[in-house]
Structures are given as C-alpha cells and as structure tokens.
Amino acid sequence: MAGAPRIRIDLNSPVPATRQIADGLRVELVEGRLKPGSDLPSVRRIAMELGVHFNTVAEAYRVLAAEGWLDLRHGRGATVVERTEPAAASRNEVADYRQRLRELISQMRAGGVSTARIAAELRALAEALNT
Amino acid sequence: MILAIPLIAHLLMSLLMFAFPHMTRREILFGVVVPADFRSRPEGRRAIREFRFAVTIPAIAGAVAIVLLGSRFLPVLLLAPITTIVAGFTAFIFQNQTLKAFAVQPSPVRELELNAEPERLPWFAWLGLVPLLMLLATAWYLRANWDSIPSRYPVHWGLDGNPNRWADRSFRGVYAPLLFGTELVVWFFGFALAVWYGSRQSEPLRRPIVGFLVAAQWALALTLAGVALGPVVHLPVALVAVGGMPIMLLSIVYLIKKSRDPRAPVDPTPNECWKGGMIYYNPNDAALFVARRDGVGFTSNMGNPWSWVMLGSLPLLIAIGFLLLH
Numbered sequence: 001m002a003g004a005p006r007i008r009i010d011l012n013s014p015v016p017a018t019r020q021i022a023d024g025l026r027v028e029l030v031e032g033r034l035k036p037g038s039d040l041p042s043v044r045r046i047a048m049e050l051g052v053h054f055n056t057v058a059e060a061y062r063v064l065a066a067e068g069w070l071d072l073r074h075g076r077g078a079t080v081v082e083r084t085e086p087a088a089a090s091r092n093e094v095a096d097y098r099q100r101l102r103e104l105i106s107q108m109r110a111g112g113v114s115t116a117r118i119a120a121e122l123r124a125l126a127e128a129l130n131t
Numbered sequence: 132m133i134l135a136i137p138l139i140a141h142l143l144m145s146l147l148m149f150a151f152p153h154m155t156r157r158e159i160l161f162g163v164v165v166p167a168d169f170r171s172r173p174e175g176r177r178a179i180r181e182f183r184f185a186v187t188i189p190a191i192a193g194a195v196a197i198v199l200l201g202s203r204f205l206p207v208l209l210l211a212p213i214t215t216i217v218a219g220f221t222a223f224i225f226q227n228q229t230l231k232a233f234a235v236q237p238s239p240v241r242e243l244e245l246n247a248e249p250e251r252l253p254w255f256a257w258l259g260l261v262p263l264l265m266l267l268a269t270a271w272y273l274r275a276n277w278d279s280i281p282s283r284y285p286v287h288w289g290l291d292g293n294p295n296r297w298a299d300r301s302f303r304g305v306y307a308p309l310l311f312g313t314e315l316v317v318w319f320f321g322f323a324l325a326v327w328y329g330s331r332q333s334e335p336l337r338r339p340i341v342g343f344l345v346a347a348q349w350a351l352a353l354t355l356a357g358v359a360l361g362p363v364v365h366l367p368v369a370l371v372a373v374g375g376m377p378i379m380l381l382s383i384v385y386l387i388k389k390s391r392d393p394r395a396p397v398d399p400t401p402n403e404c405w406k407g408g409m410i411y412y413n414p415n416d417a418a419l420f421v422a423r424r425d426g427v428g429f430t431s432n433m434g435n436p437w438s439w440v441m442l443g444s445l446p447l448l449i450a451i452g453f454l455l456l457h
Contacts, residue, residue, distance in 0.1 A: 005245040011401070012239035028245065039247035047417035049331055050241045051399065054417050077247055 005033040009050055017052045021060035029069050029080065031128070036082040040070070043077070134201045137208040141197055144212045145190035148219035152179050152226075154426045156390065158397050161226040162408015162424040163234045174233060178226045185222035189215045220409075223425065227408035237399040252327055253338055259320045259345045262352030266309045266316065269356040273305055276363050280305060284362040298362075303455065305359070311452035312355030318448055319348045325441060326429060329419030335395040336422055339386040340429055346382035350375025383427075390427045398422040404434075 007024035009017055028034040040046075040061075047057045061078050064070045068086070070078040089097070108118050152160060158167050160175060161182070169175040193211030200207045273280065277300075285294030286308075298304035323344040330337050353375040357366050389395075400421050404413040409425045414434035419441075423430045431438035 006242055007245065008240060008242045010240050025245075034245065040245060041243075041247050044328075044417065045250075045332075046243060048329070049243045049333070051331075051413075051416045051418065053415045056415075 007046075007050075009052075011051065017050070017056045018059045018063070021046070021050070021052075021057060022063045025060065025064055026067075026069070029064070034080050036080050038080045040078045040080065045077075134197060134208075137201065137211075138194060138197050141193055141208075141212045141215070142190075145186065145193070145215050148186045148190070148215055149183060151186075151219060151223065151426070152182055154387075155424065156393065156395075156397070158235075159424050161223055161230050162405055163227060163230040164237060164397060164402065164424075165230060165233050166235060169233060174230075178230055182219075182222045182226055185225075186215060186219045189218040223409070224407040231402075234402050236402060237397065239401075241399065250328070250332070252324070253341055255345055256323055256327065256341050259316070259323055259348045262316045262348045263313065265352045265356055266312050269359050270306060270309050273309075273359060273363065277305075280362045286358065286361070300362075305362075307455040308355045308359040311455055312352050312359075314448050314452060315351050315355075316348045318445060319344050319351070322441065323348075325437075326420055329437075330421070330429060331418055333396060334398070334422060334429075335392060336386065336390055336427075336429065339382070339389045343379075343382040343386050343428075346378045350379045353378075387427050390422075398424070 005028040007021060007028070009020040009024065011017065013020065015023075025034070025040075034040070041049075043054055043057045043061060047054045050057070061070060061072055065072050065078070068083045069080065071081045072078050105118055109115065157170060158164055160170060161178060165175070170179070189211075193215055196207050197211050280300045282300050283297050284300075285296070286298045287294065287296035289295045298307075323341045326340050326344065327337060357370065360366060398421055400411060400413065400416070404416070405411055405424060409423075409430070411421050411424075411430055411432050412434045413432055416432055416434065418432055419435050419437055420429040421432060422428075431442060433439070
C-alpha cells in the first residue's frame with residue numbers, strides 16, 4: 001500500500017487511454033493513496049509525461065469529477081475532494097459489476113494465470129478492503 | 132588563398148556529415164532504435180559503411196571542384212557543401228528505411244508519479260535576460276556618444292576582410308543591430324521556456340538544452356552589441372564575428388556529453404511516428420519537444436500546431452531583422 005501514487009497505462013492496450021487513466025486514478029482514490037485535499041498534476045503535465053493528447057487526460061478528469069472524486073479548476077490541475085458516500089448500489093448494478101469481474105477473471109485465466117493465483121489475488125484485495 | 136575559407140568550410144561540413152551516424156547514442160542508428168550491439172553486427176557495420184561512401188564521394192568531388200573551379204565559377208563554393216549535405220541526408224533516409232527491419236519497439240507502457248508540485252525553471256534560464264540588459268546598455272552608450280558616431284561607417288565585410296556595406300548615423304542605422312538582437316534574444320528566451328515546459332520531465336537533455344539556448348542568447352547579444360558599437364569602439368572584426376562562440380561551444384560540449392549518457396532512458400516515442408528518422412509527427416502526443424533521433428538535442432513534434440507557430444516565427448523575425456539592417 002505504501003509508496004507515492006502512480007498511474008500506468010499501456011498505449012498498445014485495446015482499452016482506451018482515457019479509461020486507463022481514469023481507472024488508474026480511481027484505484028489510487030479508492031485505496032486512499034490520493035486523499036481529499038491532494039492536488040493532482042495539471043492535464044498538460046500528465047498528457048506530456050504519458051505521451052497522450054490533452055483531451056485524453058481532460059476527459060479522464062471529467063469522468064472522475066462527475067463521480068464526485070475531483071474538483072476541477074480551469075487551466076490548472078484538479079483537487080481530490082471529500083466524496084459523499086454514494087447510495088447503495090442497486091441489485092442490477094451489482095450484477096453488472098459481477099459480470100465485469102467474471103469477464104476479467106476469464107481474461108486472466110485465458111492469459112495463463114492459474115485459478116489458485118487468481119483466488120489468492122482476490123483474497124489479498126478483499127483483505128486490503130477490510131483494513 | 133581566397134578559396135581557403137570556403138574549402139575549409141566544405142571540409143568541415145563533410146566531416147560533420149561523415150560523423151553523423153556517431154552523434155547519437157549507441158541504441159539509435161540512422162534514426163532507428165536498434166539493439167545496443169547492433170553497430171558491431173554485420174548489418175550495422177554495412178549501413179555505416181554505405182553511408183560513409185555516399186558522403187565521401189561528393190565531399191572529395193566538391194573539394195576538387197572548389198580548388199579547380201572556385202575562382203572562375205563562384206556558385207561552386209555553395210554547390211559543393213550543399214551537394215554533400217543532400218547526399219548525406221538522402222543516404223541517411225535510405226539507411227533509415229533499411230534498418231527499420233531491425234528496429235526495437237519502445238515499451239508502450241508509461242508510468243507517472245502523481246506529483247502536483249509546480250515545475251521550476253532552472254536558475255540559469257533567467258541568465259537569458261542578461262543579454263537584454265547588455266543590448267540596452269549598448270543602446271544607452273551609443274546614445275551618450277551619438278556625436279562620436281561617424282556620419283557613414285562600414286557594417287558588413289567580405290571574405291577578403293574589406294567592408295562592402297555601409298550605414299549612416301540615423302536611428303535605424305545605429306540601433307538596427309540592437310533591435311534585431313533584442314527580437315532574437317526574446318525569441319530564444321521564449322523558446323527556452325517552451326523547451327522546458329513542452330518536454331517530458333524524464334528527458335535528460337532538458338536542462339542542457341535550456342543552457343545551450345541561454346548561451347545562444349549571450350553569443351547573439353555579444354555579437355550584435357559588438358556590431359552596434361563598431362562605429363564608436365573599434366573592435367576587431369574577427370572578435371565581433373566569433374566572440375560569442377566560446378560560450379556556445381562550451382554548452383554544445385556539455386550537451387553532447389549528456390546526450391551520450393548510457394544511463395539515460397531512450398526516448399519512448401513510437402517508431403511509426405518518425406518520418407525518415409528525422410521528423411517526429413504525433414498529434415496524439417502532448418509533448419512539444421522530444422529527443423532527436425538524428426543527432427544531439429530536441430526536435431519539435433510536428434503533429435502539434437504550436438510547433439509550426441514557433442518554427443514559423445523565427446524566419447519571420449530574421450526577415451524583419453534583415454529589413455531593419457538593410
């Protein structure tokens with residue numbers, strides 16, 4: 001859990017860079033490495049360092065702002081805000097997340113990760129959630 | 132004897148072209164990222180040999196032409212080095228296409244530490260403002276010694292050292308070199324800022340290049356202040372012409388040293404965005420400057436419209452400067 005918050009993208013991935021950036025930032029936010037009040041680098045800086053277009057990063061910031069994680073300041077970076085606890089997910093939403101999880105697990109198995117290893121990874125993640 | 136200068140210039144240019152493949156770090160050959168040991172493999176050695184051959188022939192032919200025809204047919208003095216340069220670049224592009232088959236793909240994975248601390252310009256970048264003070268002080272000195280300025284004085288000298296253009300004691304005649312210097316120094320300062328804020332933090336050449344641009348500002352200001360002072364203070368022409376060169380040379384040596392640091396990461400730009408190994412065109416990359424693959428320093432990302440604005444503004448400023456001076 002320790003270490004400075006980082007994001008990582010793969011430019012050859014079929015997953016669009018915007019989503020990779022938003023997903024990467026969300027992981028840091030959910031796991032608490034990015035705390036309320038923290039400033040994020042400017043759109044320009046992230047885009048430059050990752051070698052992507054400004055709009056790609058700006059869109060990722062907008063997605064996270066719409067989810068209530070960030071406060072965007074025009075022409076500057078973004079600040080992490082205290083997020084109000086969202087209403088409990090509906091049964092359909094949970095089903096949707098479960099489906100995505102299953103797809104990811106299938107992808108891992110297809111990629112050669114053993115079921116024992118997947119189970120261990122899931123256990124480690126679940127334990128981290130409880131601490 | 133008069134042919135000695137163009138001949139030496141041609142030979143130096145040829146030597147520079149000859150050394151072209153060796154100006155980059157070992158992992159980059161003819162603009163292609165290759166394995167570190169590629170230069171010593173048969174394919175690498177063959178590519179370098181073919182390139183050298185393509186440069187040597189016009190270099191020797193050009194030198195012979197300058198010696199035999201230079202005094203009777205003046206255009207040969209320009210044609211000889213230009214032919215060598217064109218041959219060199221053509222051979223470079225040819226080898227670039229050939230070596231693509233051996234290219235190593237840079238890693239598509241990018242990682243970034245989320246640090247929002249503001250970036251500070253290196254302290255020496257502010258030294259780029261000193262040349263403006265130099266030019267201002269020169270203008271003040273000329274104003275104070277206005278009556279000592281001859282009504283007509285030489286401002287340009289031919290290769291034989293004799294003056295071939297004169298100016299008169301008017302606002303334009305006296306201050307034009309300083310105005311030209313001011314616009315160039317301001318442009319270079321803006322360019323240094325663009326290099327600093329428009330390149331990746333992981334790029335090891337950022338600081339040396341800003342240093343080089345500051346040195347260029349000093350060299351320009353010293354030269355143009357020397358030209359402006361010419362009518363009042365009788366400085367040797369050679370000193371004015373090359374007086375600022377030592378500063379530039381020192382910064383170039385430092386730049387080359389840094390560019391060859393094997394610990395520095397190879398620029399991760401995608402291979403397919405390089406045209407002929409020399410031009411970087413990637414509209415999806417926010418970086419305005421990336422490390423060159425054909426030599427030392429940075430090149431502009433031509434996929435970014437600001438590159439065109441910046442590069443287009445320099446010839447415009449030089450044209451304005453020439454209008455002022457003539």
